[in-house]
Amino acid sequence: MTKMSKKKKKYYTVWKGHKTGVFEKWDDCKAQIKDFRGAQYKSFATFEAAKKALKGNYKDYIGKSKKFKSEFSEAQLKKIGQPNYNSISVDAASSGNPGKMEYRGVDTKTKKQLFIQGPFEEGTNNIGEFLALVHGLALLKKNKSDRILYTDSRTAMSWVKKKKCNTKLERNKKNEALFELIERAVNWLKENTYATTIVKWETKAWGEIPADFGRK
Numbered sequence: 001m002t003k004m005s006k007k008k009k010k011y012y013t014v015w016k017g018h019k020t021g022v023f024e025k026w027d028d029c030k031a032q033i034k035d036f037r038g039a040q041y042k043s044f045a046t047f048e049a050a051k052k053a054l055k056g057n058y059k060d061y062i063g064k065s066k067k068f069k070s071e072f073s074e075a076q077l078k079k080i081g082q083p084n085y086n087s088i089s090v091d092a093a094s095s096g097n098p099g100k101m102e103y104r105g106v107d108t109k110t111k112k113q114l115f116i117q118g119p120f121e122e123g124t125n126n127i128g129e130f131l132a133l134v135h136g137l138a139l140l141k142k143n144k145s146d147r148i149l150y151t152d153s154r155t156a157m158s159w160v161k162k163k164k165c166n167t168k169l170e171r172n173k174k175n176e177a178l179f180e181l182i183e184r185a186v187n188w189l190k191e192n193t194y195a196t197t198i199v200k201w202e203t204k205a206w207g208e209i210p211a212d213f214g215r216k
Helices: 025-031 048-056 074-078 127-140 154-161 176-191
Strands: 011-016 021-023 040-044 087-096 099-107 113-123 148-151 198-200
Touching: 011 025, 011 048, 011 198, 021 025, 021 048, 025 040, 040 048, 074 198, 087 127, 099 127, 113 127, 113 176, 127 154, 127 176, 154 198
Parallel strands: 087 148, 148 198
Antiparallel strands: 011 021, 011 040, 087 099, 099 113
16 A cells, blocks of 8 residues: 655745735735736745745746656657757746736747746636747747747647637636737737747656746
């Protein structure tokens, strides 16, 4: 009989929210960022790390996480290979489903942020992943770049291929701006052709995608 693994405790730093500080529970952190425009927060493994981060700049911590160790064997990793660094990686983050959502794209090798949008009211992670891909496609086409695009979302890849945002989220006054952006993205896909290759990021082999917001 195997023992259930104990969930590791996390501490949450809130740089911008209804209240700032370090919180020991996710629900307490969530209360500070809910309905707060431009909220800034991230989780840490220790109270000391979270307290230190609070004194620093949010941008210095976003996307940074502990060193990743793959569970795959050397043979499996060799078969998968290494990421193609001539690429852009995209990702999204949502505090709730639906909740405040934002997305961004970074240079895969350097993690330099190339674009970021949001936060949007009442969005979902899938919508963010979809918009991030379309944003990346448009940017690469505009720059006549031969880079590939990495995403860790098969759902977003499917939506882009079908040229349709297949979300079940209902449109309302709060997310009106988000749905207008979705319409623009869908129209771009229908009106444009592109040579960019979209590739699934191998999270289990390489760790979190470089564009990850690293919050939770």
